[in-house]
Amino acid sequence: MNRTRYLAPVVGLIVFFSAWEALVQIFGIRPFVLARPSRILRYMGRFPDDYFRASLLTMRHAALGFAIAVLVALVIGAAMAASSFVDYATQPVLTLIAVTPFAAYIASVKIGLGLFSDRPVIFIVALVSLPAFAFAAADGMRGADPSSRELLASVDASRWEVLWHLRLPSAMPSLFTAAKYNTGLALVVAYLAEGGAGGLGQIGARAVAGNQGDRLWAAILSMAILGTVSLVLLNVLQRAVMGWHVSQRTQRT
């Protein structure tokens, strides 16, 4: 069982990268369209520091925006769960944020907050991640077990105590689901919003402008690694704080 668990993903990846390598060679695809994995790695190996530093910066942008979104979403979610007026008033706004293509307003936000600054990047990441987190927080908090709510009411627990002891932990499963969805999104948004602000997004944008296939694909591969690392970290965190939850202990049958 354990051997399958660790071996299978490795086999899957090897097959995937081998097929990629072979296809590029067989069809003689240009590096800008699709570079061979071996070629990307060789290129990255020439500038390891550059890609490492750019990855850290992109990670920082995504993580900060992500964290701000979680904090704001907890406040909004708690208010939505507590008041149906706030709930109904907030839903259309969150929906609007969710459906408006962020790529369309990136330029405006960057001009407003500073073209070469971190601020617009973090802001857009936070804004785009907000709806999923807010809906997850509100749903999770509303879904807190009614008999536990009544139990706390029977000793006149305050709103804060109910929030802290019951509603917040009840929202953990849905918050983690939203976090997994938002991880990829936050990285994509950070990449696209970076432009002149540094990070992998800047490398990617310059590579496109200069028609440099190797450089572009090295940035793409770095993003893929960053996304994988982020999801692994998220899973570790989830196991640590949500060990009590059925999703963290059920064996597949």
Next chain:
Amino acid sequence: MTSAVSLRGVRKSFGALETISGIDLEVESGSFVSVIGPSGCGKSTLLRVVAGLEPATSGDVLVYGEPAVEARRHKQVAIVPQHPGLLPWRTVRANARLLLDVNRTANGSTTSDPLALLERVGLGSFLDARPHQLSGGMQQRVALVRALALGAPLLAMDEPLAALDEITRSEMRGLLNQLVEGRGVTTIFITHSISEAVALSDRVLVSSPRPARIVADIDIDLPRPRSDDVDDTPRFFELCTQVRHALLHGAQA
């Protein structure tokens, strides 16, 4: 006689649906009183009204001389719900403390050490277990400890044994007698089991089908302390028969 609970002309309606229809009741301090009635008769609503969780539509509800809502604020009522309602993220030890951990300023001087109580109900080696690692009976014992630890003068139990299997139920019945006898607390116990009501109570109130009215008030003169074989005595059978007749009579009336 001092009244722990006193109801005068209590009615409760949800819109057009009348669930409690004019109940007058005095419950003597330190006694164990069961309310038995057919499913859906409004007996759980009665308990929630006494616990101050639901206001009566009309009439007065006094718990140790103060209105039920005030008694709730002062943590005078400890409830044991039908489903244990343990918080899955808390350990057994932390679940047992839950009611003490909230609204702390209202904790009285009569609180009990939850750890000692957990020892007493045989959960001493499960202090750091999570609820999902316990059987249904063990979970309900934690719920019982959680209520007793509060040291409230009134225990309000809503069919706490209903979800348990027959063997566990009779164990729990004995345990409940041991824990409550001599503690000086008043208990209101909702049930639909005739033998459970007779084995545990000093007095059994029989409710009509909805809207709830008390159609019989039967003194249970079985000696205390109650031994585990109390249900083998002829008197036990006589009393059960009496309660059953009252239930049938109430359903026809």
